[in-house]
Amino acid sequence: MxxxxxxxxxxxxxxxxxxxxxxxxxxxxxxxxxxxxxxxxxxxxxxxxxxxxxxxHSPELQPAERLWPVTNEAIANQSFDSLDELEEVLFQRCKVLSNEHDLIRGLTCYHWWPQTNSQVTVCI
Structure with missing residues:
Protein backbone atom coordinates (compact mmCIF):
# COMPACT_ATOMS: atom_id res chain seq x y z
CA MET A 1 0.00 0.00 0.00
CA HIS A 57 -16.96 14.26 -1.66
CA SER A 58 -17.04 16.71 -4.56
CA PRO A 59 -15.64 14.88 -7.61
CA GLU A 60 -17.14 17.47 -9.93
CA LEU A 61 -14.52 19.93 -8.65
CA GLN A 62 -11.70 17.55 -9.53
CA PRO A 63 -13.00 15.33 -12.32
CA ALA A 64 -9.65 13.60 -12.82
CA GLU A 65 -10.35 11.74 -9.56
CA ARG A 66 -12.88 9.66 -11.48
CA LEU A 67 -10.13 8.50 -13.86
CA TRP A 68 -8.06 6.70 -11.21
CA PRO A 69 -10.03 3.44 -11.45
CA VAL A 70 -9.50 3.15 -15.22
CA THR A 71 -5.81 4.01 -15.00
CA ASN A 72 -5.31 1.66 -12.06
CA GLU A 73 -6.73 -1.30 -14.01
CA ALA A 74 -3.34 -1.68 -15.70
CA ILE A 75 -1.44 -2.00 -12.43
CA ALA A 76 -3.90 -3.74 -10.12
CA ASN A 77 -2.57 -6.85 -8.38
CA GLN A 78 0.88 -6.49 -9.89
CA SER A 79 4.29 -5.70 -8.54
CA PHE A 80 7.02 -3.90 -10.44
CA ASP A 81 10.78 -4.19 -10.20
CA SER A 82 11.33 -0.49 -10.74
CA LEU A 83 9.56 2.83 -10.99
CA ASP A 84 10.54 2.94 -14.65
CA GLU A 85 8.62 -0.30 -15.27
CA LEU A 86 5.58 1.06 -13.42
CA GLU A 87 5.80 4.33 -15.33
CA GLU A 88 5.93 2.50 -18.68
CA VAL A 89 2.83 0.43 -17.88
CA LEU A 90 0.92 3.55 -16.82
CA PHE A 91 2.15 5.44 -19.88
CA GLN A 92 0.87 2.70 -22.18
CA ARG A 93 -2.47 2.65 -20.37
CA CYS A 94 -2.81 6.42 -20.74
CA LYS A 95 -2.03 6.14 -24.47
CA VAL A 96 -4.92 3.69 -24.83
CA LEU A 97 -7.23 5.87 -22.73
CA SER A 98 -6.36 8.96 -24.79
CA ASN A 99 -8.35 7.39 -27.63
CA GLU A 100 -11.32 6.47 -25.44
CA HIS A 101 -13.09 9.83 -25.80
CA ASP A 102 -16.56 8.58 -24.89
CA LEU A 103 -15.31 6.79 -21.78
CA ILE A 104 -13.33 9.80 -20.56
CA ARG A 105 -16.18 12.19 -21.36
CA GLY A 106 -18.60 9.95 -19.48
CA LEU A 107 -16.39 9.98 -16.39
CA THR A 108 -15.35 13.61 -16.35
CA CYS A 109 -18.03 15.73 -18.01
CA TYR A 110 -21.04 16.98 -16.14
CA HIS A 111 -24.27 18.04 -17.77
CA TRP A 112 -23.94 21.58 -16.43
CA TRP A 113 -20.43 22.17 -17.83
CA PRO A 114 -20.28 24.37 -20.93
CA GLN A 115 -19.67 22.48 -24.13
CA THR A 116 -17.25 23.54 -26.85
CA ASN A 117 -17.63 23.51 -30.61
CA SER A 118 -14.74 21.04 -31.05
CA GLN A 119 -15.36 17.43 -31.97
CA VAL A 120 -14.04 16.24 -28.62
CA THR A 121 -14.93 18.03 -25.44
CA VAL A 122 -12.12 17.71 -22.95
CA CYS A 123 -13.37 18.20 -19.43
CA ILE A 124 -10.23 17.78 -17.37
Missing part, protein backbone atom coordinates in the same frame (compact mmCIF):
# COMPACT_ATOMS: atom_id res chain seq x y z
CA UNK A 2 1.26 3.45 -0.86
CA UNK A 3 2.10 5.44 2.22
CA UNK A 4 2.01 9.16 1.44
CA UNK A 5 3.70 11.14 4.16
CA UNK A 6 3.54 14.80 5.05
CA UNK A 7 7.33 15.09 5.22
CA UNK A 8 7.60 13.88 1.61
CA UNK A 9 4.79 16.19 0.51
CA UNK A 10 6.65 19.08 2.17
CA UNK A 11 9.63 18.29 -0.07
CA UNK A 12 7.36 18.23 -3.13
CA UNK A 13 5.86 21.61 -2.22
CA UNK A 14 9.33 23.09 -1.68
CA UNK A 15 10.54 21.75 -5.03
CA UNK A 16 7.38 23.03 -6.74
CA UNK A 17 7.91 26.50 -5.24
CA UNK A 18 11.55 26.53 -6.29
CA UNK A 19 10.82 25.30 -9.83
CA UNK A 20 8.14 27.94 -10.43
CA UNK A 21 10.00 30.63 -8.49
CA UNK A 22 7.09 31.09 -6.11
CA UNK A 23 7.52 33.68 -3.41
CA UNK A 24 6.51 37.10 -2.20
CA UNK A 25 6.04 38.50 -5.72
CA UNK A 26 5.03 35.32 -7.55
CA UNK A 27 2.05 33.61 -5.95
CA UNK A 28 0.13 30.45 -6.75
CA UNK A 29 -3.25 29.26 -5.53
CA UNK A 30 -3.17 25.49 -5.23
CA UNK A 31 -6.52 23.70 -5.01
CA UNK A 32 -6.27 20.33 -3.29
CA UNK A 33 -8.54 17.69 -1.90
CA UNK A 34 -8.61 16.97 1.82
CA UNK A 35 -6.18 14.06 1.91
CA UNK A 36 -4.50 13.70 5.28
CA UNK A 37 -1.12 14.94 4.05
CA UNK A 38 -2.80 18.02 2.56
CA UNK A 39 -4.40 19.01 5.87
CA UNK A 40 -1.71 17.96 8.34
CA UNK A 41 -0.60 20.45 10.99
CA UNK A 42 2.94 19.45 10.00
CA UNK A 43 2.47 20.76 6.45
CA UNK A 44 5.08 23.37 5.53
CA UNK A 45 3.65 25.63 2.85
CA UNK A 46 6.30 27.77 1.14
CA UNK A 47 5.79 31.51 0.91
CA UNK A 48 3.71 32.41 -2.12
CA UNK A 49 1.68 29.19 -2.19
CA UNK A 50 -1.90 29.58 -1.00
CA UNK A 51 -3.81 26.35 -0.49
CA UNK A 52 -7.54 26.15 -1.07
CA UNK A 53 -9.10 22.91 0.16
CA UNK A 54 -11.95 21.58 -1.91
CA UNK A 55 -15.04 20.28 -0.13
CA UNK A 56 -14.93 16.56 0.56
Missing amino acids: LDVRTDIFNLVLADFAKHFQVGKNNRIILAMDQAGWHTSHELEVPEGIHIILMPS
Whole structure:
Protein backbone atom coordinates (compact mmCIF):
# COMPACT_ATOMS: atom_id res chain seq x y z
CA MET A 1 0.00 0.00 0.00
CA LEU A 2 1.26 3.45 -0.86
CA ASP A 3 2.10 5.44 2.22
CA VAL A 4 2.01 9.16 1.44
CA ARG A 5 3.70 11.14 4.16
CA THR A 6 3.54 14.80 5.05
CA ASP A 7 7.33 15.09 5.22
CA ILE A 8 7.60 13.88 1.61
CA PHE A 9 4.79 16.19 0.51
CA ASN A 10 6.65 19.08 2.17
CA LEU A 11 9.63 18.29 -0.07
CA VAL A 12 7.36 18.23 -3.13
CA LEU A 13 5.86 21.61 -2.22
CA ALA A 14 9.33 23.09 -1.68
CA ASP A 15 10.54 21.75 -5.03
CA PHE A 16 7.38 23.03 -6.74
CA ALA A 17 7.91 26.50 -5.24
CA LYS A 18 11.55 26.53 -6.29
CA HIS A 19 10.82 25.30 -9.83
CA PHE A 20 8.14 27.94 -10.43
CA GLN A 21 10.00 30.63 -8.49
CA VAL A 22 7.09 31.09 -6.11
CA GLY A 23 7.52 33.68 -3.41
CA LYS A 24 6.51 37.10 -2.20
CA ASN A 25 6.04 38.50 -5.72
CA ASN A 26 5.03 35.32 -7.55
CA ARG A 27 2.05 33.61 -5.95
CA ILE A 28 0.13 30.45 -6.75
CA ILE A 29 -3.25 29.26 -5.53
CA LEU A 30 -3.17 25.49 -5.23
CA ALA A 31 -6.52 23.70 -5.01
CA MET A 32 -6.27 20.33 -3.29
CA ASP A 33 -8.54 17.69 -1.90
CA GLN A 34 -8.61 16.97 1.82
CA ALA A 35 -6.18 14.06 1.91
CA GLY A 36 -4.50 13.70 5.28
CA TRP A 37 -1.12 14.94 4.05
CA HIS A 38 -2.80 18.02 2.56
CA THR A 39 -4.40 19.01 5.87
CA SER A 40 -1.71 17.96 8.34
CA HIS A 41 -0.60 20.45 10.99
CA GLU A 42 2.94 19.45 10.00
CA LEU A 43 2.47 20.76 6.45
CA GLU A 44 5.08 23.37 5.53
CA VAL A 45 3.65 25.63 2.85
CA PRO A 46 6.30 27.77 1.14
CA GLU A 47 5.79 31.51 0.91
CA GLY A 48 3.71 32.41 -2.12
CA ILE A 49 1.68 29.19 -2.19
CA HIS A 50 -1.90 29.58 -1.00
CA ILE A 51 -3.81 26.35 -0.49
CA ILE A 52 -7.54 26.15 -1.07
CA LEU A 53 -9.10 22.91 0.16
CA MET A 54 -11.95 21.58 -1.91
CA PRO A 55 -15.04 20.28 -0.13
CA SER A 56 -14.93 16.56 0.56
CA HIS A 57 -16.96 14.26 -1.66
CA SER A 58 -17.04 16.71 -4.56
CA PRO A 59 -15.64 14.88 -7.61
CA GLU A 60 -17.14 17.47 -9.93
CA LEU A 61 -14.52 19.93 -8.65
CA GLN A 62 -11.70 17.55 -9.53
CA PRO A 63 -13.00 15.33 -12.32
CA ALA A 64 -9.65 13.60 -12.82
CA GLU A 65 -10.35 11.74 -9.56
CA ARG A 66 -12.88 9.66 -11.48
CA LEU A 67 -10.13 8.50 -13.86
CA TRP A 68 -8.06 6.70 -11.21
CA PRO A 69 -10.03 3.44 -11.45
CA VAL A 70 -9.50 3.15 -15.22
CA THR A 71 -5.81 4.01 -15.00
CA ASN A 72 -5.31 1.66 -12.06
CA GLU A 73 -6.73 -1.30 -14.01
CA ALA A 74 -3.34 -1.68 -15.70
CA ILE A 75 -1.44 -2.00 -12.43
CA ALA A 76 -3.90 -3.74 -10.12
CA ASN A 77 -2.57 -6.85 -8.38
CA GLN A 78 0.88 -6.49 -9.89
CA SER A 79 4.29 -5.70 -8.54
CA PHE A 80 7.02 -3.90 -10.44
CA ASP A 81 10.78 -4.19 -10.20
CA SER A 82 11.33 -0.49 -10.74
CA LEU A 83 9.56 2.83 -10.99
CA ASP A 84 10.54 2.94 -14.65
CA GLU A 85 8.62 -0.30 -15.27
CA LEU A 86 5.58 1.06 -13.42
CA GLU A 87 5.80 4.33 -15.33
CA GLU A 88 5.93 2.50 -18.68
CA VAL A 89 2.83 0.43 -17.88
CA LEU A 90 0.92 3.55 -16.82
CA PHE A 91 2.15 5.44 -19.88
CA GLN A 92 0.87 2.70 -22.18
CA ARG A 93 -2.47 2.65 -20.37
CA CYS A 94 -2.81 6.42 -20.74
CA LYS A 95 -2.03 6.14 -24.47
CA VAL A 96 -4.92 3.69 -24.83
CA LEU A 97 -7.23 5.87 -22.73
CA SER A 98 -6.36 8.96 -24.79
CA ASN A 99 -8.35 7.39 -27.63
CA GLU A 100 -11.32 6.47 -25.44
CA HIS A 101 -13.09 9.83 -25.80
CA ASP A 102 -16.56 8.58 -24.89
CA LEU A 103 -15.31 6.79 -21.78
CA ILE A 104 -13.33 9.80 -20.56
CA ARG A 105 -16.18 12.19 -21.36
CA GLY A 106 -18.60 9.95 -19.48
CA LEU A 107 -16.39 9.98 -16.39
CA THR A 108 -15.35 13.61 -16.35
CA CYS A 109 -18.03 15.73 -18.01
CA TYR A 110 -21.04 16.98 -16.14
CA HIS A 111 -24.27 18.04 -17.77
CA TRP A 112 -23.94 21.58 -16.43
CA TRP A 113 -20.43 22.17 -17.83
CA PRO A 114 -20.28 24.37 -20.93
CA GLN A 115 -19.67 22.48 -24.13
CA THR A 116 -17.25 23.54 -26.85
CA ASN A 117 -17.63 23.51 -30.61
CA SER A 118 -14.74 21.04 -31.05
CA GLN A 119 -15.36 17.43 -31.97
CA VAL A 120 -14.04 16.24 -28.62
CA THR A 121 -14.93 18.03 -25.44
CA VAL A 122 -12.12 17.71 -22.95
CA CYS A 123 -13.37 18.20 -19.43
CA ILE A 124 -10.23 17.78 -17.37
